[in-house]
Amino acid sequence: xxxxxxxxxxxxxxxxxxxxxxxxxxxxxxxxxxxxxxxxxxxxxxxxxxxxxxxxxxxxxxxxxxxxxxxxxxxxxxxxxxxxxxxxxxxxxxxxxxxxxxxxxxxxxxxxxxxxxxxxxxxxxxxxxxxxxxxxxxxxxxxxxxxxxxxxxxxxxxxxxxxxxxxxxxxxxxxxxxxxxxxxxxxxxxxxxxxxxxxxxx
Amino acid sequence: xxxxxxxxxxxxxxxxxxxxxxxxxxxxxxxxxxxxxxxxxxxxxxxxxxxxxxxxxxxxxxxxxxxxxxxxxxxxxxxxxxxxxxxxxxxxxxxxxxxxxxxxxxxxxxxxxxxxxxxxxxxxxxxxxxxxxxxxxxxxxxxxxxxxxxxxxxxxxxxxxxxxxxxxxxxxxxxxxxxxxxxxxxxxxxxxxxxxxxxxxx
Numbered sequence: 001x002x003x004x005x006x007x008x009x010x011x012x013x014x015x016x017x018x019x020x021x022x023x024x025x026x027x028x029x030x031x032x033x034x035x036x037x038x039x040x041x042x043x044x045x046x047x048x049x050x051x052x053x054x055x056x057x058x059x060x061x062x063x064x065x066x067x068x069x070x071x072x073x074x075x076x077x078x079x080x081x082x083x084x085x086x087x088x089x090x091x092x093x094x095x096x097x098x099x100x101x102x103x104x105x106x107x108x109x110x111x112x113x114x115x116x117x118x119x120x121x122x123x124x125x126x127x128x129x130x131x132x133x134x135x136x137x138x139x140x141x142x143x144x145x146x147x148x149x150x151x152x153x154x155x156x157x158x159x160x161x162x163x164x165x166x167x168x169x170x171x172x173x174x175x176x177x178x179x180x181x182x183x184x185x186x187x188x189x190x191x192x193x194x195x196x197x198x199x200x201x202x
Numbered sequence: 203x204x205x206x207x208x209x210x211x212x213x214x215x216x217x218x219x220x221x222x223x224x225x226x227x228x229x230x231x232x233x234x235x236x237x238x239x240x241x242x243x244x245x246x247x248x249x250x251x252x253x254x255x256x257x258x259x260x261x262x263x264x265x266x267x268x269x270x271x272x273x274x275x276x277x278x279x280x281x282x283x284x285x286x287x288x289x290x291x292x293x294x295x296x297x298x299x300x301x302x303x304x305x306x307x308x309x310x311x312x313x314x315x316x317x318x319x320x321x322x323x324x325x326x327x328x329x330x331x332x333x334x335x336x337x338x339x340x341x342x343x344x345x346x347x348x349x350x351x352x353x354x355x356x357x358x359x360x361x362x363x364x365x366x367x368x369x370x371x372x373x374x375x376x377x378x379x380x381x382x383x384x385x386x387x388x389x390x391x392x393x394x395x396x397x398x399x400x401x402x403x404x
Binding site for chain 1: 228229230310311313314315328331352355358359361362363364365366367369370373374377378382385386389390393
């Protein structure tokens, strides 16, 4: 069924054009017209694949999430020791390369945009909170996490740290480069884990 | 010179109308027309006080900063013990009441908006980083901070935590209410300070 494959391929291409427009012009520039132009399609052709702008946004954001999930699942399936595994997953969530930086910027722009359209488009932000808790529970179960910690508070702390760093790498990239972001996350994780389970250097 | 006072008063009134429009409609709704309407002014009258939209935005954001600085200076001048003083200042930075929540939302919207206008409007984000470092150095000088900490890393960690929490209180207010935000910040500060200097619960 080559038709269906092509259809999905074309939708992905439009989603990528959407990201590009958001990155270059912000959400306020992400009009259907600009996206069609970026994708090299007529307005009518774009409407064939996505009947509304919101439908296109929802799809583009699902793709961001699916890409991140795919990378994380590969790490989960890997043979890395627990501390290294969690570090690797956190570094997939915080943007440290151009591709994930673009994803994160689009994601933030989208989340702010949907603030005022709560019902229709609200992103499930709760998922990341739960993901952070799972990482900490995994470290606890592997006897890598310090004993006296409050998991609920540690989850809030890790989640806020990760989102705050993501924000800073986007907005204050002069100070917050890749090397520094890795160092801060590692510093935090070392503070909540027992000695002797740490990864070496970067 | 009542004329000048009135002029400044009117500019503040317009700035407040700007915040209100941003809060309700996002940056994309913050057109000169909408702001004039909210302020109960004609377009011409608004242009008399601010000749461009960017000039108005810059002024409105300066007012956000001035308000926060005034509240923080009052705390610095107070007789609070060091740990309590720093806690009180951090709780002025993170939005925990409707007024500061509005300020923070407007601030984030503005910061994202100016991403694509770096030269003209770029907010001085570096100031908050330096402010966080000052708080930690103050705690260190007062012998309240744990001895073995890396101040540079702790500054990044505290700054990311605060901005991450601010983001979550705006976007995930169902989980992250005022009580919880105080608890997370206190939890973090207790982890980096020596015992016996802590404020009693909230």
